[in-house]
Amino acid sequence: xxxxxxxxxxxxxxxxxxxxxxxxxxxxxxxxxxxxxxxxxxxxxxxxxxxxxxxxxxxxxxxxxxxxxxxxxxxxxxxxxxxxxxxxxxxxxxxxxxxxxxxxxxxxxxxxxxxxxxxxxxxxxxxxxxxxxxxxxxxxxxxxxxxxxxxxxxxxxxxxxxxxxxxxxxxxxxxxxxxxxxxxxxxxxxxxxxxxxxxxxxxxxxxxxxxxxxxxxxxxxxxxxxxxxxxxxxxxxxxxxxxxxxxxxxxxxxxxxxxxxxxxxxxxxxxxxxxxxxxxxxxxxxxxxxxxxxxxxxxxxx
Amino acid sequence: xxxxxxxxxxxxxxxxxxxxxxxxxxxxxxxxxxxxxxxxxxxxxxxxxxxxxxxxxxxxxxxxxxxxxxxxxxxxxxxxxxxxxxxxxxxxxxxxxxxxxxxxxxxxxxxxxxxxxxxxxxxxxxxxxxxxxxxxxxxxxxxxxxxxxxxxxxxxxxxxxxxxxxxxxxxxxxxxxxxxxxxxxxxxxxxxxxxxxxxxxxxxxxxxxxxxxxxxxxxxxxxxxxxxxxxxxxxxxxxxxxxxxxxxxxxxxxxxxxxxxxxxxxxxxxxx
Numbered sequence: 001x002x003x004x005x006x007x008x009x010x011x012x013x014x015x016x017x018x019x020x021x022x023x024x025x026x027x028x029x030x031x032x033x034x035x036x037x038x039x040x041x042x043x044x045x046x047x048x049x050x051x052x053x054x055x056x057x058x059x060x061x062x063x064x065x066x067x068x069x070x071x072x073x074x075x076x077x078x079x080x081x082x083x084x085x086x087x088x089x090x091x092x093x094x095x096x097x098x099x100x101x102x103x104x105x106x107x108x109x110x111x112x113x114x115x116x117x118x119x120x121x122x123x124x125x126x127x128x129x130x131x132x133x134x135x136x137x138x139x140x141x142x143x144x145x146x147x148x149x150x151x152x153x154x155x156x157x158x159x160x161x162x163x164x165x166x167x168x169x170x171x172x173x174x175x176x177x178x179x180x181x182x183x184x185x186x187x188x189x190x191x192x193x194x195x196x197x198x199x200x201x202x203x204x205x206x207x208x209x210x211x212x213x214x215x216x217x218x219x220x221x222x223x224x225x226x227x228x229x230x231x232x233x234x235x236x237x238x239x240x241x242x243x244x245x246x247x248x249x250x251x252x253x254x255x256x257x258x259x260x261x262x263x264x265x266x267x268x269x270x271x272x273x274x275x276x277x278x279x280x281x282x283x284x285x286x287x288x289x290x291x292x293x294x295x296x297x298x299x300x301x302x
Numbered sequence: 303x304x305x306x307x308x309x310x311x312x313x314x315x316x317x318x319x320x321x322x323x324x325x326x327x328x329x330x331x332x333x334x335x336x337x338x339x340x341x342x343x344x345x346x347x348x349x350x351x352x353x354x355x356x357x358x359x360x361x362x363x364x365x366x367x368x369x370x371x372x373x374x375x376x377x378x379x380x381x382x383x384x385x386x387x388x389x390x391x392x393x394x395x396x397x398x399x400x401x402x403x404x405x406x407x408x409x410x411x412x413x414x415x416x417x418x419x420x421x422x423x424x425x426x427x428x429x430x431x432x433x434x435x436x437x438x439x440x441x442x443x444x445x446x447x448x449x450x451x452x453x454x455x456x457x458x459x460x461x462x463x464x465x466x467x468x469x470x471x472x473x474x475x476x477x478x479x480x481x482x483x484x485x486x487x488x489x490x491x492x493x494x495x496x497x498x499x500x501x502x503x504x505x506x507x508x509x510x511x512x513x514x515x516x517x518x519x520x521x522x523x524x525x526x527x528x529x530x531x532x533x534x535x536x537x538x539x540x541x542x543x544x545x546x547x548x549x550x551x552x553x554x555x556x557x558x559x560x561x562x563x564x565x566x567x568x569x570x571x572x573x574x
Contacts, residue, residue, distance in 0.1 A: 199379055200416035204430035204482060205406030214429060218420045 077265045084257045084266035088273055091253035098171050098239040103232055105175045110182030115212065117183070118190050138180035143238060147173040151245035170242030178235050185227045189220035225292065229285035233278055240274065250274070327391050328352045329486050329517045330376060335385035337375055345371045347541040356515040360522055360532035364564065367538040369521035373488045376519065377408050390485065406434055409479030413491040415471045417463035417478070423450070424459040427478045435482060449477045453507055469500030476507055487511065489520035525568050529553050537561045
């Protein structure tokens with residue numbers, strides 16, 4: 001279809017697809033489209049109005065509350081925010097470092113665990129059982145408890161040569177827990193690949209390992225990318241928990257300032273910084289997902 | 303009978319997909335093969351089958367008669383319960399035989415194509431030659447292009463399978479199976495998922511392969527095609543080869559009542 005003739009431009013004004021075959025929309029179609037437009041306009045108006053009303057009500061309820069003045073000074077003080085921001089950002093570097101290192105470790109260990117759980121045959125029973133027990137345990141164990149155990153338990157052992165660095169220990173605890181989550185994500189991906197794919201690979205003479213590596217895993221990983229990114233966003237936030245061990249990250253930096261004058265603004269700053277960091281990653285996740293959906297819909301390369 | 307050691311990857315030379323095995327003896331032989339699924343569902347019962355070189359064997363019968371299972375057993379995708387299967391005279395059902403080495407010598411085409419959706423047509427075809435047969439990439443790709451061109455698909459080499467029609471996908475699957483220069487080709491109802499219009503283009507390929515001397519075993523519901531292309535027709539019913547012979551014998555003068563019934567229904571359905 002081309003866009004150069006007169007009637008086509010007319011049709012485009014109505015938002016209708018151009019047609020070069022002398023097609024003129026029937027009365028019925030025009031009627032339907034008018035109805036759709038009216039309904040869309042009404043829905044937009046209702047949504048806008050209700051949002052506005054809610055916002056106004058919220059504003060008056062909060063600013064009119066008896067403690068508002070006090071709350072504003074304690075949580076939203078510009079002075080404290082200015083003071084806290086540089087320190088919080090400095091601490092955030094630690095969170096980012098933790099995210100990168102732990103993220104890589106989590107993906108690697110998660111993949112190994114998932115593959116171990118899908119191995120067949122009695123030879124692999126110990127490995128399979130171990131991987132299953134691991135994921136069961138660490139998926140059930142609350143992260144905060146895992147952190148406390150590792151961060152305070154390991155140094156208490158007073159083992160020679162074992163680090164007592166809270167960052168390393170806290171990072172290890174994150175890896176322990178998140179590997180279990182990510183392993184399950186990978187496993188779901190592996191199991192979602194139809195057995196006929198494996199059969200086709202084996203029928204070509206590929207070994208079990210080759211079938212996994214060249215046929216099953218590439219498809220499995222592609223399918224779970226959105227879920228993996230979701231877990232990484234979650235990990236990014238949870239790097240803030242290493243502060244309980246005394247590592248000076250963004251949260252702990254905020255806590256130090258807040259502790260001096262009992263002003264909680266630094267926490268708000270730290271919170272917002274985390275949100276600001278998470279949003280690009282979430283948008284990236286959406287973008288990757290949308291791109292994959294589009295690719296699947298077209299069934300080919302983009 | 304040879305020792306299992308004889309079962310080694312079969313690397314034939316020459317550009318033709320049809321490789322020559324030892325002269326004379328059958329390419330594939332099934333001896334009293336029994337296969338059950340789960341507890342007690344007998345799928346194959348005492349099946350004997352002999353496939354001579356450069357011949358086409360058609361397996362016919364209702365769904366669930368054991369045709370597909372027979373093919374899967376012959377390729378060791380299923381383990382048989384009893385009996386033995388021989389490829390070029392060597393037993394492949396011996397537990398000491400490496401099944402991967404056997405599968406390298408047998409090409410399989412599936413009903414649902416089973417192409418790898420994350421790989422381009424070219425990568426689908428060259429995966430096994432490169433990773434299993436150790437052929438360098440350039441050589442594998444050159445041969446893939448040759449085969450694709452022969453099946454009218456060369457323009458599609460860099461597309462993903464989803465972009466192709468069913469008939470094209472199935473032809474790619476045939477090329478993929480041929481790329482390993484198999485001694486034997488197993489075709490499992492390869493036209494069952496295709497529109498009637500597309501069936502012809504796939505059957506045409508099988509016809510060409512027969513002309514080139516490829517040894518094939520095919521499970522099919524296309525009776526007209528089986529009649530035309532097969533040297534041997536086996537009617538399977540309830541896991542037993544109830545009747546076997548030339549197409550003229552089985553289609554023209556069936557001896558068993560079950561065969562007659564089956565063919566009668568096929569004729570009523572307008573498929574013969």
